[in-house]
Amino acid sequence: MREFSADYLRRTREGMWDDTRQALCGLSLEDRERVLDVGCGTGELSRVLVEETPAETTVIGCDVDTTLLARASESVPVVAGDARRLPFPDDSFDLIVCQALLINLPDPAAAVAEFARVSSDLVAAIEPDNSAVTIRSSVEGEPALASRARDAYLDGVDTDVALGASARDAFESADLSVCGSARYDHDRSIEPPYDAAAVRSARRKASGAGLAEDRTTLLEGELTPEGYDDLRADWREMGRTVIAQMGERDYRRTETVPFYVTVGRVDD
Secondary structure, eight states, X not given: OOOOOHHHHHHHHTTTTTSOOGGGGGGOGGGOSEEEEXXXXXXXXXHHHHHHSOTTOEEEEEESOHHHHHHHTTTSOEEEOBTTBOSSOTTOEEEEEEESOGGGXXXXXXXXXXXXXXXXXXXXXXXXXXXXXXXEESSTTHHHHHHHHHHHHHHHOSSOTTGGGGHHHHHHHTTOEEEEEEEEEEEEEEOSSOOHHHHHHHHHHHHTHHHHXXXXXXXXXXXXXXXXXXXXXXXXXXXXHHHHHHHTTOOOEEEEEEEEEEEEEOOO
16 A cells, blocks of 8 residues: 655645535435544545534544544544554444545455445545546646656556546445445646745756656656656756746646545445
8 A cells, every 4th residue: 555645645635625525415424423534644534524524423534654643633533544454343433435545555345345344334435537637737738748747657556546437346346335426526726826835846846856756656667767767857847937937927737636436335
């Protein structure tokens, strides 16, 4: 299972549920008594679940990374545990939910089966389809270059990071009855005035730091070392253009990540 820093989770999940929570309507949150957020990370979704459930509902966060749990514990009770071996008895909760977790597991169906063991009613997964990410940018070559880097990354990663739209397969393999699936597009935008996170992102592009961190994964696929060097050179040039446009307050970028909320019911 891949591990992520608190900063990475903040950057990728920030604002995800600020605009709309309609995609969560299939979870019947108003009727829940005990909810478990598996792979809760720093607790972004856990906080939403607390806000959307009745005051008497218990929401618990669970993650294998105790460093991330320390942040999540500021909002909800937390328990350290592996998604594939949850430290709870059968039927401990009436809703188990995860966000961007199954895409990082080698056997998503096995994890969903474990969720079903611990749930007495519903299991829900909020998972992206990273193969369908789109980018609009004021830098002309950025969308095509981002697609080139993303395709190379998807080719090298060893889990199904495009699982979102097909998550129902994991549910059906775990003998859950799929009772709903909804798409939610998460937009992450950069526009003036630029905050500190946007400036850091531009600098990472100009230095090629992000690609350098992913180099091992990128080279696990068909990308050659020479191809990687070419990609990183083009990426850094693009980053310098981004910084130049930011200096003129002209840079604008919107990344759209499609998420799918799949809900399954535990059969009696």
